[in-house]
Amino acid sequence: MENTTTASQKVKEIDVNKPKFTVKEFKRQWVLVVIGAVYVIYGIIFYYLPLVGWIMAFQNFVYADGIFKSKWVGFDKFRFLFSDDQFIMVIRNTFAMGVLNLVFSTVFAIGFAILLNEVRTKWFKKTIQTISYMPHFLSWIIVTAIVHDALTSTGIINELLLKFGIVEQAYPFLMKPGWFWPIVTFSHLWKETGWNAIIYLAAITSIDPCLYESAAIDGAGRFQKIRYVTIPGIRPTIMILLLMNMGNVLNAGFEIQYLLGNGILQDVARTIDIYILKWSLEGRIMDFSLGTAAGIFKTVVSMTFIVVSNYIAKKRGDERLF
Numbered sequence: 001m002e003n004t005t006t007a008s009q010k011v012k013e014i015d016v017n018k019p020k021f022t023v024k025e026f027k028r029q030w031v032l033v034v035i036g037a038v039y040v041i042y043g044i045i046f047y048y049l050p051l052v053g054w055i056m057a058f059q060n061f062v063y064a065d066g067i068f069k070s071k072w073v074g075f076d077k078f079r080f081l082f083s084d085d086q087f088i089m090v091i092r093n094t095f096a097m098g099v100l101n102l103v104f105s106t107v108f109a110i111g112f113a114i115l116l117n118e119v120r121t122k123w124f125k126k127t128i129q130t131i132s133y134m135p136h137f138l139s140w141i142i143v144t145a146i147v148h149d150a151l152t153s154t155g156i157i158n159e160l161l162l163k164f165g166i167v168e169q170a171y172p173f174l175m176k177p178g179w180f181w182p183i184v185t186f187s188h189l190w191k192e193t194g195w196n197a198i199i200y201l202a203a204i205t206s207i208d209p210c211l212y213e214s215a216a217i218d219g220a221g222r223f224q225k226i227r228y229v230t231i232p233g234i235r236p237t238i239m240i241l242l243l244m245n246m247g248n249v250l251n252a253g254f255e256i257q258y259l260l261g262n263g264i265l266q267d268v269a270r271t272i273d274i275y276i277l278k279w280s281l282e283g284r285i286m287d288f289s290l291g292t293a294a295g296i297f298k299t300v301v302s303m304t305f306i307v308v309s310n311y312i313a314k315k316r317g318d319e320r321l322f
Contacts, residue, residue, distance in 0.1 A: 057293040063286070077293040087275060087294070094271040097257075098249035100185045106242060108193045110234070113200035114226055129201075132194025140191075140255035147187050148174070148260060174260065177268045187256055199241065200234055207233035236319040243313060243321050246305045250298050272298050 026033060052067070057077055059070040081087045112132070119125040135143070150156050153170035161167045173179050211229045220228065254273040261269030272294055280291030306321070313320040 054292060054296055056289045057296050059289055061287075061289040061292075063288070073289075077289050078297070080290065081293055081297065086270075089267060090270045090272050090275045093268055094250050094252045094273075097181055097184055097252035097271070100181060101188045101252060102242075102245055102249055104185055104189055105192060105196060106238070106245070108189050109196035110200055110238065112193055113197040113204060113234075114230055116197065116201060117204045117230070118222065118226075129194065129198075133198065134194070135191045136195035138191065140253075141259070143187060143191050144256045144259040147183065147256070151183070174262070175264050177265055180260070180265050180268045183260070184253065184256055188253070200237060203234040203237040204230060239313060239319040240321065243306065243309050243319075246309045247302045249305055250302050 055067050056070070058072060058074060059067070060073045060076075061067070061070045116125060116129060116132075119128070151173040152158070153172065157173070158167075158170040161171060162169075173183065207229065211233070212225055215225050215229050250272060252271050254271065254277075257269045257271050258274055258277075261274075276291040276294045279287045279294070310320045310322060
């Protein structure tokens with residue numbers, strides 16, 4: 001009885017101490033409420049209201065008739081998508097490039113952050129870090145132009161290969177389908193590794209220095225400290241970012257695939273975004289309904305990836321989003 005009474009008293013104390021949103025509290029924090037309301041309104045206008053356009057996926061949309069007068073066709077557009085060999089091909093391309101970007105960008109960002117953390121000379125460390133994240137601020141148009149110029153028959157890559165006798169004539173990198181996915185992955189790594197490493201480097205600096213001192217007392221070397229202190233210390237950050245990036249697997253890119261792709265490479269270069277562009281805006285087709293259906297498919301799959309990954313992380317006892 002005493003234990004039960006004590007527990008009920010604690011619950012009451014928690015309820016009493018729980019902050020209540022009153023008029024007085026609103027007057028005290030009205031600035032925060034207004035700022036929060038602005039973001040909520042912004043989200044509703046630009047993130048949720050446009051979802052009304054999803055109605056087009058279930059219509060034979062005609063621009064002159066608008067959303068509310070176009071003919072309803074149900075799931076016909078989705079049936080067409082999954083019966084179209086081209087759409088199956090772009091799903092394969094998008095998923096493959098998305099997975100490659102996710103895996104290599106995560107591994108390289110973690111590795112680069114760890115290596116940068118091991119540099120003891122501050123000016124050299126800051127210089128390397130600044131140089132590494134500068135490509136992030138370049139547009140994909142510029143990056144694609146650099147990659148294209150480097151890989152042409154007269155580019156620097158072929159010049160080096162010819163100079164060192166590795167090849168007898170210029171190698172046509174941009175004409176070989178087997179090279180396209182590695183080129184896209186390398187381009188993402190060059191552009192984003194330094195930027196992605198910033199948050200991992202911040203997580204490393206938050207690790208208690210006493211852990212490194214204890215490891216040194218136990219006789220751990222530099223690699224042992226990285227394995228048993230650094231990596232476990234940033235594991236929660238790795239898991240959170242990995243879960244967040246799972247939703248971007250189908251966002252494999254658009255600019256670099258569109259600009260570097262050609263007639264020879266289209267079977268490996270076309271992504272869902274390019275497919276949507278083709279059906280929605282290019283040529284005389286202008287099938288907004290089909291493009292919308294493809295966009296809905298991409299969104300639903302991305303959300304599924306996040307939910308499933310979060311569920312797996314929850315079952316394993318790792319950090320999760322919700």
